[in-house]
Amino acid sequence: MAVSPPHPRSPPLNALRAFEAAARLGGFKAAATELSVTPGAVTAHIKTLERHLGADLFERHAQGVRLTSLGARVVAPLSEAFDQLAHAVGLMRAQAQPHSVHLATLPAIAQLWLLPRLPQLREKLPDISISVTALEQPTDLKRSPYDLNLFFSDRGEGSILCEDIIFPVCAPSLAHHLKRLSDLSEIACLTDAVWANDWADWLQHAQRADRQPTPAIQIRGPTFSLYALALDEALAGSAVLVAHACLVQPWLDSGQLVAPFGTPLKRPTPLRAWSAFTPPPGSPSLRVLQALQSLSESRTAAS
Template identity: 35%
Template sequence: MIERKMPPLNALRAFEATARHLSVKNAAEELCVTPGAVSQLLKTLEFHLGVKLFHRVNRGIFLTDIGQTYLPPVRNAFRQITEASSRIASAMETGMLTVSVTSFFASAWLVPRLTQFQNDNPEIDLRVVTSNQLVDFSRDSVDVAIRHGLGVYPGLSSHRVLAAEIVPVAAPQLVERLGQPATPSDLTHWPHVHDAERKAWHRWFQSQGIEDVGPPRGPSFDDSGLLVKAVLAGQGVGLLPAAMVAPELAQGQLVKVAGVTLLEDFAYYLVYPEARHERPKVAAFRRWILDSAAEAGLSG
């Protein structure tokens, strides 16, 4: 069996438009090309098929019997493509919205407020996935992400949601060994435990008026839960959201070694590819989360 190649798509579009209008001129206007271009596309299609699709007479153009037989499946194919494209476009506007977020932010802030989002946007089904890894939007099935950092993500739109109060904490055995620091500068000599970006301590020392602290040393973790465990194990002093370590402080498992600080630029940010900025379901989530943070008096 001889396998034929599919006819050129532009030629099929020219055929369908000309057959619908029974006019090369009108088909050309619809397709935004010249009548000569449409005529050439029709000749290309007829040559490809090896048949005549139109009768050309002085007063107009008419479908041959073969052309009339060919038109319905071609028209149906274009309709199916249009309907499928519309369904996909609609799914991009509504349907499932996947949000990647750290487990702490999800449990402490996002989840308790989701009822309001669902009430305001019943057409959007929210899927929350917890991860501390940076999202690869080209590979991961994620629409938007919420991450803690400085908000500088090349190629991504970034919106500051809220700044969390952070506090330097250490295990009791480390404090007993090194002594309770009298001033923030004393912590420059302590071992540090870092987040993945390794910038939080530098920002914290700057906020205390301490500039010359040298390069960051010590272990770093991209999982806040592991960072807490490292601090509990006495590996160093860590900077953590005050709300996150409140239970450990209350139970005496951790000790506060300096006051609570609010670093305005070191915050939780909503991030997503710039191309998704106007996507309706992304825009709806952006409006909601920024408004929710503003109402709570937490945004900047």
């Protein structure tokens, strides 16, 4: 009777994935964030892979980790293999769900920019099922189940939907307390956790534009994890918020919010929509991109 020779066991796929992410991103914590697991799980996966190979892939130091010569040699082919695998999975998903598009976007963009446009978007594209997932950071579209990213970004690709212009806003009832920049020290100033540098960036710009000696300004007030909650407090008349113009334009148009100082700052991070690859003509992803662009241009022209 023929005897089948023993086959060497392949390393666990999750261990390979954890190593590739840690090597590509430069650390276990960043890999854990991308893979939606704990840093401890990444560490365990990599140790499993090292035991399987009988060799170290990382050197551990007090300051962090560094690839060994073996680890450095295998990163590129392993990354290429995972990219090809992800591309194949994406092709299967596109064939299995030919009329669906899944967007990833920031919660503030989802709530304040995309949601008001979804009815028109679905009216323009009745044959396409559009899903939205809120994320804090753009996702690697090659490695995720999403078709499009919709974020403020300086990446230089995709469709620009609007510029990112920031300036303080408040309710009209609060505006008469704000005559000078220094008045901000006496009023609650709201901060969004994602845009923690908004106040510092805008103040630097405003002080430069003012060209007058300005006393030190201390920005004080609560920090919100959701921009929409900070916006609600600003609308209630109790605080000032740095507005991202394209997110709050309806309230500016209605007069519920005003800009007491003006002096807008244009950032190099416009709102963009992009895909991992150039969508083929007529594909659902391309049609959604084109519809978003059209809706954005029509709103801009109307305002």
